[in-house]
Amino acid sequence: MAKVKYYYDSENLAYRKIKVKKRKKFGFAALFILASALFGFICFVVLLNTPYFDTPKDRLLIREMENLKLNYAVLNKKMDQVDNVIETIEERDNNLYRTYFNTAPIPEEERKAGFTDINRYKALEGYDNSKLVLQTTKRVDVLTKELAIQSKSLDYIVKLAKEKNKFLAAIPAIQPVRNENLKHMASGFGYRTDPFTKARKMHKGMDFTAKKGTPIFATGDGVIAKADNTASGYGNHIVIRHGYGYETLYGHLSKYNCRAGQRVKRGDVIGYVGSTGRSEAPHLHYEVHKDGKVVNPLNFYYGDISAVEYVAISKLANQENQSLD
The missing domain is CATH 1.10.8 (Helicase, Ruva Protein; domain 3)
Structure with a gap:
């Protein structure tokens, strides 16, 4: 039961009952309801952010996070x-x-x-x-x-x-004439006796003695730069540009099996042994050039001969005999 409140009326010297207006009662009730709702909302937010009261969505997110x-x-x-x-x-x-x-x-x-x-x-x-x-x-x-x-x-x-x-x-890596077609190694790289003047002069290649018409092989992949007889002394000759600074020359041919501008591969037949130009007998004069300088062809026969054959050729090539051109 609600308490009844009184106030003292000094004029009438008596206590009178305090009467609360209905509007004020309604205001107090509304304020209480509002305060209760605010307090309840705050408590709800606090509960949502504590680990002790996880919602199904929170538990799902936590599980997904653990999986991640x-x-x-x-x-x-x-x-x-x-x-x-x-x-x-x-x-x-x-x-x-x-x-x-x-x-x-x-x-x-x-x-x-x-x-x-x-x-x-x-x-x-x-x-x-x-x-x-x-x-x-x-x-x-x-x-x-x-x-x-x-x-x-x-x-x-x-x-x-x-x-x-x-x-x-x-790289020129094989002999231009096969061993079975060779009669002998006539002359190697270095100073040799000239067959015409009998003077000692530099022989810039190697001479392979063989029958006229013996096949001559390209010693490396390349492009035929020349296939003519315009160079003095070489007669019918072929020049192959291999790239990487390498060129090879094949001299005194009887005939050609290629033309200028043609691309050839190592082992292709490019011509045949002859005795054209400044030549004393049928043979192939073979030169190797690297970066514009003549080098000893003997150092490039590793592609098709054995060690024993190389030693034998080396001994013959290093003899200071008479060249054939």
């Missing part, structure tokens, strides 16, 4: 494996492939370099797990860059390998 952390851990383990594979490839690249092709290795700083853009990862900052996400993202970027560098390096190695194959095919 697990996935990031798995991803980092896989990146460890990828990193090991890349390191193995990089080691082979620097110490095997590039060493073989005499090419400088890629510096470690260049391979492992990150990114200089400081705002690159700005959007990933400010979250509960930003550190984990940032570290993983940076690692993925570094691995991606390493793979791109290694991919370009392997493309370069493939290019070098193809170029190496072309280079090896271009």
Whole structure:
């Protein structure tokens, strides 16, 4: 039962009952309801932000977050494996492939370099797990860059390998006349007696004595630069430009089996032995030029003769006898 309140009426010297107006009662009731609602809302918000009262949605988000952390851990383990594979490839690249092709290795700083853009990862900052996400993202970027560098390096190695194959095919590496067709090695590279003047002079090639019409082979891949008799003393002759500074000359031919501008491969028949020009007997005069200078052809017969055959030819070629041209 509500308490009855009185006030003292000094004029009438008596206590009178205090009567509360209905409007005021309504105001007090409304204020109480509003305060109760505000208090209840505050309590609800506090409860929502405490770990003791998780909603189904909160529990779902927490579970998803744990799954994400697990996935990031798995991803980092896989990146460890990828990193090991890349390191193995990089080691082979620097110490095997590039060493073989005499090419400088890629510096470690260049391979492992990150990114200089400081705002690159700005959007990933400010979250509960930003550190984990940032570290993983940076690692993925570094691995991606390493793979791109290694991919370009392997493309370069493939290019070098193809170029190496072309280079090896271009080097004059076989005898221009087969051993079974040779009568003997008439003269080698160096100072020899001239058959016409009997004076001692430089013989710039090697003379292979063979029957007229014996096939002559291109000693390396290249392009026929000349197939004519315009050079004094050589008679009918052929010049092949092999590239990489190499040229070969075949002199005193009886006839040609090629034309200027034609591309030939090592082992192709380009002409036949004869005795045209300044020649004393049927033979092939063969020269090798490197960077515009004549070199000893004896150093280039590693492609089709054995070590025993090489020693025998070397002994004959080094004898200071009379040349045939």
